[in-house]
Amino acid sequence: MTWTAALVVALVIIAVLAGALWRQRHYQERLKAQLKAATADLEQLQNACSRLAPAGVVQRLVADGIALDDAPGAERKVVTAMFVDLVGFTAMTERLEPALLVRVLNGYYQRVSDAIEEHRGQVGSFVGDGIVAYFGAIQPNPWQCDDAVRAALAMRAAIRAYNGELEREGLPPLAIGVGIDRGPGLAGLMGSRARREYAFIGRAVNLAARLQGLTRIHQVDILVTEALRAELDAGFVLVPMPAEPVKGFAEPIVTYAVRGRSEPHQDRGQ
């Protein structure tokens, strides 16, 4: 009788312990699943943030655990700024259905962004159909001028290829205007408490935007300033344009149209 009772007690204790263990395991697995889901959410959030600011900036903020309010201030840097815009966009908005227009625009944004990132630039922001990009803003880049012009030439080729696709669908072709300048300014996360974006503030951005406007006057697609030309590889074929007055600048601005690379440089695989 005593043995039977002891066995029953032992079995009960084992059952209770097994139950507790099972519950503990179940609890741990639930916590693990929650942690996994939270990690996935955070990764998704980080990916989403990477679309709003250059990936390098987002990664640093995440890696350092920095709250946006405490993010480091802007740094003084020499940066190459690029402004890209669609020529004839307003007319296109009147001709195309909104859904179709968005699809065509997204194709344009993607191709231009790819060309910028392929040449180590960062897309700063989308302004309507315009794109602002920086070269040498996040990491030091002594080759930023060559990179920017190569990116512009890659955009020209990419838009030409895209136009072939649009034409097959019976859609109007796209044309871009690109302005590029280089100069000192402040680069970093800027904005209000509620909304910030990675930006570069300096004369070069304003002038790049104005140059983009001048592409219509000169009937070319890529224009660079004298300051940028001075830093460029001699292998780029540049054509001087007549000096033009530009809003916000006292003197008329001398610009150069970029035709491409000279043949020996193309042979060298550039």
Add this chain to the structure above:
Amino acid sequence: MASALEHVSWETCLIEPRSDRALEAYARRKVGVPFLSLRYFASVPWLARAVVDLHPELGLLMHLDQSVADLLTLVVSQENSCRFCYAVMRMLLRAQGMSDARIERMEQHLSRAGDLPPRTAAAIAFGRSQSRVGPGAARDARRALRHAGFSDDEMKEIGFVVASTDFLNRIHTIPAIPSRPVERMPDRLHMRLLGPLLNYIVQKHRFRGRATPLERAPLYPYARLVRAYAGSPIAPALGQAIEEMWASPVLSRRSKLLMLAVIARGLGCEVCALEIGEALQREGLDASALAQILTHLDAPELDDTERLLVRFARETIWYEPAVLQRRARALSARLTGPQLVEAAGVASLANGLCRLGAMVLEHA
């Protein structure tokens, strides 16, 4: 459990592993266990040896606390997004008996420097600044290290730990050495059982460095850097790796110098650029051609291989692993296997040396 870097995109490996018994035996003697990545570098012996010999924990540190060095290695590997190196570090921590939860807590501590002792926090900040900003931030970072109470000798060893980690991270990242098997290893049953033994063997092979005379004055570029470590075991280890790199016939000496010059330029390390520039002039490249190459990564004086290597070298300075690996894959179509391995080795070592140069030579 997933490591902090498992979300980092990682391409398939670009190079074929090759068995070399002599090299594997050499590594096993030094480390105590099979060296997981060595077979990938066997076609370029100097690189395979350097990957083993430049590990700080194998008798190269005399002054810096080993635990600070280990944390620096972990932080810089995380900063450089090297999945392979980070996975190896995690595997060793697991073998030491650390649970996943404890490793994660440690990673969180590392990302919040405020929770760490001031000396450790300063060392970690230095490692981060070298990975993110490079030599441009060296002066401020040195000042912070001194303020935290590190001696000159400790600071030089911190510089070396960061530089060797930069080298090891890049040499495993550029050819995309497979990381998945290492990431999974701690969860394997046999590893759980053998973990304590692995830890015992690895710890037994770690040792503190002893004063080692630099037997002969080096003559090759970066000789000043080696001389700056005279008396430390780092000097002969670094000297041998650099000397063997110059002597290797896989890529021309001029190609290697050009790669180093581009990386020195990209990182803004003036002391390194000066020494390499002088060496290139001795190789017959005049100053104007060198200026053209360094300003535009191209010149008529370059042959086809040099042109490829010069452009590739710049990709290794700041990078996203998958982008760098795709560019290395494009390069692999134009080079032989050993050439690709040596190019990756030269670029990796140059990135470490230029960061070290800014720390040690400007300091000297």
